Amino acid sequence: MNNTIPNTKLNNGILMPMLGLGVYDMYQKQAEQAVETAIEIGYRLIDTASMYENEVEIGNAIKNSGINRSELFITSKLNNTDHGYEQTLQAFDKSVQLLGLDYVDLYLIHWPIKEGRKESWKALETIYATGRAKAIGVANYTLPFLNELKKYSSIEPALNQIEFTPWLFEKDTFDYCKQAGVQLQSYSPITRGIKFSDERLLELCDKYQKTPAQIILNWNLQLGVSTIPKSVQKNRLQENFDAANFTLDAQDVVFMNTFNDGFRICDDPIIFL
Ligand SMILES: NC(=O)c1ccc[n+]([C@@H]2O[C@H](COP(=O)([O-])OP(=O)(O)OC[C@H]3O[C@@H](n4cnc5c(N)ncnc54)[C@H](OP(=O)(O)O)[C@@H]3O)[C@@H](O)[C@H]2O)c1
Known part of the structure; x- marks a missing residue:
């Protein structure tokens, strides 16, 4: 059984695992335990954020894991309340301190808040220059935000984290990112399990003898999209990790692209235009 996840090379040359653990909505001991278990299973990418209020616990789990810092890929994000140039520099320092780390691998703007997003990006470029974030990027930057960012950025974002599922196949943003690297x-x-009863998905589960989560996560990987499912349960952490162990046929990937019905869990970032 393959127990590693393929890496992708970001546009500045650094390597990042294609599948990692998202840690939204887990707190205190539960968060610490989930991250420790995930690292034991083989996860090396952990996606946290100031907003998740668990950076201390994530840091503890990293320390307890005994894994070399250089083998882990840690992402954190700028909170919506911390936008602006100086505020961003301070918020970054705080995140790194709470995590108990010298650097993060990736620092993202969490949401494209209208007031301040330009200055915040400039601060991320400053942070990147210090080497304390090995890469910088954005989240919830659908196409209009990427087009705006292009006008004033000196550095292309390494990564864009968006809500993206077979039911929310944002093709314009997908195409832009692919073409821009x-x-x-x-x-x-x-989809937090909400779309698991889709009949078309269940047919694919039958065909491949895989779970709904595994089919969806593999669809991401076949499209070259990195993914960060969250779980606090050991069996699900393993199940999600094992989603990299098979290959959906190309025609099934294309079939899943047609599931799109605009279903979303989080806010449409368009509210910040
Ligand atoms: N940038 C942003 O604005 C943004 C927004 C949302 C999320 N995120 C990031 O993305 C990560 C993942 O997104 P998410 O947490 O919203 O949703 P998700 O990963 O789609 O779903 C997580 C939910 O599904 C359950 N689950 C996990 N694996 C399962 C499996 N194999 N079978 C059945 N149920 C399973 C989990 O419960 P248990 O824990 O009980 O297993 C949890 O309730 C977050 O943790 C966060 O890091 C970023």
């Missing part, structure tokens, strides 16, 4: 990463990738 911006790694796309999907959040809420398994």
Whole structure:
């Protein structure tokens, strides 16, 4: 059984695992335990954020894991309340300190808040220059936000994290990122289970003898989209990790692209235009 996840090379040359653990909505001991278990299973990418209020616990789990820091890929994000140039520099320092790390592998703008997003990006470029974030990027930057960012950025974002599932196949953003060399990463990738009873998905589960989560996560990987499913349960952490162990046929990937019905879990970022 393959127990590793393929890496992708970001546009500045650094390597990132294609599948990682999202840690939204887990707190205190439960968060610490979930991350420790995930690292034991083989996860090396952990996606946290200031907003998730668990950076201390994630840091503890990293320390307890005994895994070399250089083998882990840690992402954190700028909170919506911390936008602006100086505020961003301070918020970054705080995140790194709470995590108990010298650097993060990736620092993202969490949401494209209208007031401040330009100055915040400039601060991310400053942070990147110090080497304390090995890569910088954005989240919830659908096409209009990427087009705007292009006008004032000196550095292309390494990654864009958006809600992206077979039911929310944002083709214009997907195509832009592919063409621009911006790694796309999907959040809420398994729709928190809400779409697991889709008959077309269940047929694919039958065909491949895989679970709904595994089919959806593999669809991401076949499209070259990195993904960060969340779980606090050991069996599901393993199940999601094992989604990299098979290959959907190309025609089934294309079939899943047609599931799109605009279903979303989180806000449409368009509210910040
Ligand atoms: N940038 C952003 O704005 C943004 C927004 C949302 C999320 N995110 C990131 O993306 C990550 C993932 O998204 P998400 O947490 O919203 O949703 P998700 O990963 O699609 O789904 C997580 C939910 O599904 C359950 N689950 C996990 N694996 C399962 C499996 N194999 N079978 C059945 N149920 C399963 C989990 O419960 P248990 O824990 O009980 O297993 C949890 O309730 C977040 O943790 C966060 O890091 C980013």
